[in-house]
Amino acid sequence: MKLHQVKSPNDIKDEMNKYFKNIKLENERVNIESALNRYLAVNVKGIVDIPDFDKSTVDGYAVKASDVYGASESIPAFLTYIGEVEMGKDTELILDYDQCVYVPTGGKLPEGCTAMVMIEHTEKIDEETIAVYKPLGEGENIIKIGEDMRKDEILLEKGRKIKSYDLGVLSAQGIWEIDVYKKPNVSIISTGDELVPPYEDIKEGQIRDINTYTIMGAIKELGGKVINTSIVKDNYQSLKEAVEKYGEISDIVIISGGSSVGVKDNTAKVLDNLGEPGVFVEGAAIKPGKPTIISYSDYTAFIGLPGHPLSSVIVFSVFGKELFNILLNKNHRDEVVVEAYCDQNIHSTPGRETYQAVKIEKRDGKNYFKPILGKSASISTIVKADGLLKMEIEEEGISKGDKRKIILI
């Protein structure tokens, strides 16, 4: 057995990147109706210019801007009406000086047109004559070829989480199917002789398995797919069998529990025996979450989380998020944070990056946060929280009035 020192979260993330970047997810092709919140496995380039023809952004008349220069309510410009463009149709009309063509919003501009005058600023004098009461700049009320998107331009980058309006970019380009990363396959193992699934009755001294479900939710949010959950007894042999079985079919195996000394040792030993490099984190300078174990063998990532529900949720929000960032090659890794003022002194643990669940209150247009106190063995604590306050490894706490960023949860 190797000996491990407690490592700082930043060092741990560096090592995670080193090992876990070897786990290559396959691509899968999905159509844009199922692409929301998936991660792009390729750069999406423009296939065509959008728009692919010069078009009007208003209902009105296509004109040469120079023809209506100086037009006003009192001295309109009179133009000869030569026809109209039908919506969704090509046009062979060519605009000469002092002529105009009716074009609806989104309609194709006739050749020779340099601006569109809105119908509100015109008057039909007779079948052949339109009066224009307003001057126009060149290019006014039109959108030119390629002004929205250009052919060959990178429109959406590899690793991007596909948002609702990205679907609009894809559909505009006529891209019906795209390559995204397959969702990482995740198995969740909860260890503990006292654990019972939520759909079974419990006996005195037993408790319901909590961590499987909180971690399952977090995995879905991060873009993973839970392919297996199981409760395993607290002994070396049971854990070994489960880890080997699920390690083989998963990209990620999460093991929660094992906060009691013997079980923690079992988890580390089992993971270390799966193959090189094995366990590279056994103890993290983070609070809660010191007994965190992280291991890599045979293209599978293993994270051993503490058993206490609140601790496991917080540890997973730090290292689980990093793991999915790496596997899905996410290019937008920002957490959503809000600024808020500390409403009462909060104690930290120097030497450990400390996370504290907080409640945010709005007063006088400012955000204030208060710690939600609760033992790490509780889970209801975090339900009442709006976010997590992160205190850096060297901090001793923060004082009332300090301004800090709160990670929203």
Place this chain on the structure above:
Amino acid sequence: MKLHQVKSPNDIKDEMNKYFKNIKLENERVNIESALNRYLAVNVKGIVDIPDFDKSTVDGYAVKASDVYGASESIPAFLTYIGEVEMGKDTELILDYDQCVYVPTGGKLPEGCTAMVMIEHTEKIDEETIAVYKPLGEGENIIKIGEDMRKDEILLEKGRKIKSYDLGVLSAQGIWEIDVYKKPNVSIISTGDELVPPYEDIKEGQIRDINTYTIMGAIKELGGKVINTSIVKDNYQSLKEAVEKYGEISDIVIISGGSSVGVKDNTAKVLDNLGEPGVFVEGAAIKPGKPTIISYSDYTAFIGLPGHPLSSVIVFSVFGKELFNILLNKNHRDEVVVEAYCDQNIHSTPGRETYQAVKIEKRDGKNYFKPILGKSASISTIVKADGLLKMEIEEEGISKGDKRKIILI
């Protein structure tokens, strides 16, 4: 046809609440593996106290705190070892003065115990004697019955969006199935003679249907289910048939397009003929998005969005969000906002609530935002944006250096 005045977004939201609260979604029962991001249709109350027995939060010995008062490295307290509690098992051991019992993390405490000493602070002297080197406060390292959750306490409120750790609360309580609101059934109609779906070839003058997919994405994010999408020709009869057909089977019908004058009138007329109260918004004091139409008939909500892709996305982010807040009875309606400083003067349109897509940049630990300029007929604009700046109806613009809240998108 009624005559409508352009209404302020706040007035519109008030009227939406008045009418749309009549749309009652049914409940459906889901198990906790499928409950993530659904909206609770009931208050979830505690069925049992959690924990339902006093338990240890460490590996160590159950003691009476008074027995180890003043214990230290040099003067340990010596206690008589009378047995151990097995994990997940009940215990009949009763602790008397000067006795101790081994209890693992999460194990049930024997009667008479008032604190747990961590094993690291003890030494086994012989089979019957344990030395304790550290004093303890009453209640230290134990979690009491009901300390996490109480029986009959409201743990999760009706209208809450179920988050990952809420699943932990449910599983802890042994609640395997819960009642959530059925997802609102939504039909999306895109109108336009020029529109072609993204999987079909286009001819000169035609464009791909964009709005169906951006709105589809937004609906999924808000908690809805898209049951139908269709492209409809720009005429009264086609629109009437589509609206009647899909209105009957949907809770919500979204109609996009109709930014050209004739089509807008068609949409309002068709919706108004569906029954009382019909159209109650025809024109919103919002930019982009003035031609917004909102209607209510026969327990169905109708929203007519402008045809320009960027406009329709922004309008839907305002009124579509409100609609889902009402239908799903959401009790957490905050948008995610970050504070940032304006990096260049931005113009607004007084008399209209103005939304501007912005890019956020971090410099020297502060956020700065710049407008992303783009015509409302473009969609790529918003892909480059991080958020939306909202300028109030009475504002004329904002100046460089002003601090504002940006709604993240």
